[in-house]
Amino acid sequence: MSTPKLPTLVVVGHVNKGKSSVVASLTEDASVPIDRTPGTTARSGSYALMHEGQPVLRVIDTPGFQEAAAALAWLRARASDASERQEAVRAFVEHFGGAAPRRLGEPDFEDEVELLRPLVEGEAGVLYVVDASRPYRPVHEAEMEILRWAGQPGIALLNRIGPQDHAGSWRPVLTQFFNAVHEFDAHQAGLDARLRLLEVLGAVRSDWRPAAETAIAHLREQRARRDRQATETLAEGIGVLLRHVERKPAPPHGDSVGTDVELAADYQDALRKLEAGLRRDLAELYGHPADALAPSTLELLSEDLFSETSWRVFGLTRQQLTLYAAGWGALLGGGLDLAVGGLSLGTGMLLGGLLGGAGAWFGGARIGKAWDSQSALFRRMFPGETGHFRLIGPVAQPRLAWLLLDRALTHARAIRALSHARSAQGPSTPSAQGKQGVAAQLDKPQRDALDRGLRAVLQAAQKGRPLAEDEERAWQQALHAALTAD
Ligand SMILES: Nc1nc2c(ncn2[C@@H]2O[C@H](COP(=O)(O)OP(=O)(O)OP(=O)(O)O)[C@@H](O)[C@H]2O)c(=O)[nH]1
Ligand SMILES: [Mg+2]
Structure with a gap:
């Protein structure tokens, strides 16, 4: 069996219409230069969607036509009818691409x-990118005509850079020049x-079908694999956040308020x-730069973990949480709260109150209470450890x-x-905003x-043991469902 033809697409279009964005999106390559400055792509560059170390789709980013009208005039002078057009394009590439004076x-x-060279070599097709948020203008006609003369399959992509929709003015034109017209919003x-x-x-070129099918299967498999890894990363990462214990040596003589305040600040920093x-790990797992979304692509996510807004928009509603109160009561009754209550260290102060948390409406403290190492909990969680700590x-x-x-x-x-x-x-991309977390x-x-999973993780932590196998499985299943839910 011969190896399937590698589909190669030359991405063409007017300057600054989203050509490179289409390339980055299709090849899942975040290294493609994209910018609002016109002329970002100064030279053609080749990118590939890879499958098991082999390219399954090649996409060539180009600066587009610079002199389409002059080029078309040159071609017209050399083709008297349709039978001579493809040959005229070949002659154009030979003439201007060679050393001829x-x-x-x-x-x-x-x-x-x-951009025409791969087309005259007969191995490539065209992705013609237009900005359908602006109306069609006839200045595009010369380049579309040249692409048609090249005689290779072409797909027009209706990309939208702005909010308006002028696709209706483009369609009847594009269908004259390309085999297919397809909606594709690169960003x-x-x-899907x-x-x-x-x-x-x-569908537009039958000898591309096997490779296109391989690419489709590859993307599906890759998605499933990444989702599985992301689930494991989330289970582990959220577990680490939940279980984290910050500690400081207890002050030698009694009053630990100062220590507890510092401890609370350190604890918050550690969670941040x-x-x-965890965010960096997940970004990389899906093939994005580690800082993707970090600044403000999704405004909510740039909220500090302990800000009022964060506590308002993430997590469950009060009613939803109330349903779980009994389960949590049982968990805390046997563990952390008892330890603190049992010691009742002087102030009995809620650190949340101390730090001024208006959001402390459920379960008392905003971030939790400091507790003491002279407790059964400490002996359970840290068997064999000695010393006197606040935690x-x-x-x-x-x-x-x-x-x-919810934030994760x-x-x-x-x-x-x-x-x-x-x-x-990069980070300056305009924000896509949501008003609430997903939980x-x-x-x-x-x-x-998920609530059962959270409690299982914490129960195990308080007992100083890892999650049991069935608990781990249930916790990961719950996370996987929430990650992939539509
Ligand atoms: N909102 C939105 N903006 C887009 C989309 N596609 C491109 N842009 C923006 O349009 C600008 C140009 O995008 P590029 O992908 O660099 O366009 P290009 O055609 O390769 O540009 P040149 O290489 O300069 O010719 C960038 O600021 C992109 O963020 C889109 O689908 N939606
Ligand atoms: Mg570009």
Whole structure:
């Protein structure tokens, strides 16, 4: 059996219309230069979607035509009817791409030669990118005509850079020049949109079909594999956040308030750092730069973990949490709270109150209470350890547990849906905003399963043991469902 033809697509279009964004999105390559400055792509560059070390789709980013009208005039002078057009394009590439001396004043047609060369070699097709948020204008006609003369399959992509929709003015024109006209929003394109485009690709040229099918299967497998890894990373990362214990030597003589305040600040910092690490791991797992989304692509996610806004928009509603109160009561009754209550160290102060948390409406403290190493809990969690410490953690409040979980899930889902065209452009990409985290919107059975998982993790932590196998499986199943839920 011969190896299937590698589909190669030359991406053409006017300057600054999203050509490179289409390339980044299709190849899942966030290294493609994309910028709002016109002329970002100065030279053609080749990118590939890889499968098991082999390219399954090659996409050539180009600066587009610079001198389409002059090039078309040159071609017209050399083709008297349709039978001579393809040959005229070949002659154009040979003439201007070779060392032949040019006539005085003739453009060098460097960009035209680069983008037409793969087409005259007969192995490539065209992806013609237009910005359908602007109306059609006849200035595009010369380049579309040249592409038609090249005689290779072509797909027009309706990309939208702005909010308006002028696709209606483009369609009747594009259908005259291209085999297919396809909606493709480079910055929003999720997996489904890319799979549909690959299907179109397989349909416009039959010898591309096997490779297009391989690419489709590859993308599906890759998605499933990444989702599995992301689930494990989330289970581990959220577990680490929930279980984290910050400790400081207890002051020698009694009053620990000062120590506890410092401890609370350190605890908060530690959780922030752990969360940032989890976000980096997940971004990389989905093939994005580590800082993707970090600044403000999704405004909610740039909220500090302990800000009022964060506590308002992430986690469950009060009603939803109330349903779980009994389960949490049982968990805390046997563990952390008892330890603190049993010692009743003087002030009995809630650190949340101390730090001024208006959000402390459920479970008392905002971040948790400091507790003492002279307790049964300490002996259980840290068997054999000696010394006198003040400690905060593991998480002892459903509200904080759900906050951490929801922020992680919201981020993971945003990263999973992020087009590589957006992360390629870096942190300044305009924000896509949501008003709330995802946890409160999940189905009740999904929420129930996650709540059970959170409690299982904390129960095990308080007993100083790892999760049992069936608990781990249930926890990962719940996370996987929440990560991939539509
Ligand atoms: N909102 C939105 N913006 C887009 C989309 N596609 C491209 N852009 C923006 O349009 C600008 C140009 O995008 P590029 O992908 O660099 O366009 P190009 O055609 O390769 O540009 P040149 O290489 O300069 O010709 C960037 O600021 C992109 O963020 C899209 O689908 N949605
Ligand atoms: Mg470009």
